[in-house]
Amino acid sequence: MSSTTRADAGGVVTDTYRALVCERLSEDLSGVAVRSLPCVAPGPGEVLVRLHAASVNFPDLLMTRGLYQFRPDPPFVLGLEAAGVIAVLGAGVTGMQVGDRVLVGQKTGCYAQQIVLPSSGVRPLPAGMDFAQGAAFRAAAITAYVSLVRKGTLAAGETLLVHGASGGVGMASVQLGRHLGARVIATGTSDEKLAVVREQGAHEVINLRRESLRDRVRELTAGRGADVIFDPIGGDVFDESTRCIAWDGRLLVVGFVSGRIPTIAANIPLIKGFSVIGVRAGEYGRRNPAKGAENMEAIDRLAREGVFRPYIGARFPLERSLDALRHVAERKVLGKIVIEMP
């Protein structure tokens, strides 16, 4: 890290800035608090971005518990994605200017008034998006895109079943699946949330609290089952999904918010003729940089065309960002939660 400095380009950055810091791992968020941190100047190849909004992703909560695959040592600033304005350019940075409106994607550091990061970690804010929409768009959109287009090869006319459809990655998958010409069946556990999911593009919804997944999907597909299943839930939802998937179906393993990583006997996909496919949206781009760049261009274009329109279900000021994480823990998420910076 560079030495502490007063970096005031853009007239907004001061000696210290506020951020949500995970000071120790905890089950109940007791190790997380908003703190003042010293400003640092960007080093060569880095930029300082004055952040206006960040969005909450489920992995943020997992990181406070040490349960995510990426396990930084505390203390660290939470937050994977944000939007703001470039305030200071480090030496040697080209192709961008102070004042540019940008998206920031990082593994940590985004629930903050400012962030210093390599210039390669910022992208232009898509035209027509404000800071809140920009902060809420990218992680969910890239997960939906890699899942449905690259891994699931979803085709027009196929049936797409989206679990966790009221959450960030689920709702983006509903929007993309509809755009790709699929018939979209969305699942969730609240009628109120599912009404919004329907407005966002789902043709059919299933409330798993009172309906049988297997029976309803079979009924809606005349016994065939779903062609592509997007599963960020795992546990029982994964198990039931193997009972309502079509021949040649693709069951996409995206996450385990249920808390149980399911297992499957290898003879089941063999007999039923379906594939179980793991998705790691970020890693996909790191391992295939050319395709990763194509993916980013595709989601930016889809955002400009209005396909990806993040539904912002709640907003919290940075000083109350701990409440935003509690919202996730209490399963109150609808679409995306945005944190706004003073």
Ligand SMILES: NC(=O)c1ccc[n+]([C@@H]2O[C@H](COP(=O)([O-])OP(=O)(O)OC[C@H]3O[C@@H](n4cnc5c(N)ncnc54)[C@H](OP(=O)(O)O)[C@@H]3O)[C@@H](O)[C@H]2O)c1
């Ligand atoms: N593989 C990848 O590349 C990739 C990329 C990004 C995210 N993910 C993963 O995808 C999952 C979803 O992330 P997200 O940011 O979309 O989460 P989110 O916005 O919090 O949404 C999760 C949804 O899951 C449902 N849910 C079911 N059981 C739940 C439980 N026990 N606790 C909380 N929610 C539960 C909730 O809907 P109802 O209340 O309606 O049931 C909620 O809307 C996470 O596991 C995340 O790590 C994976």
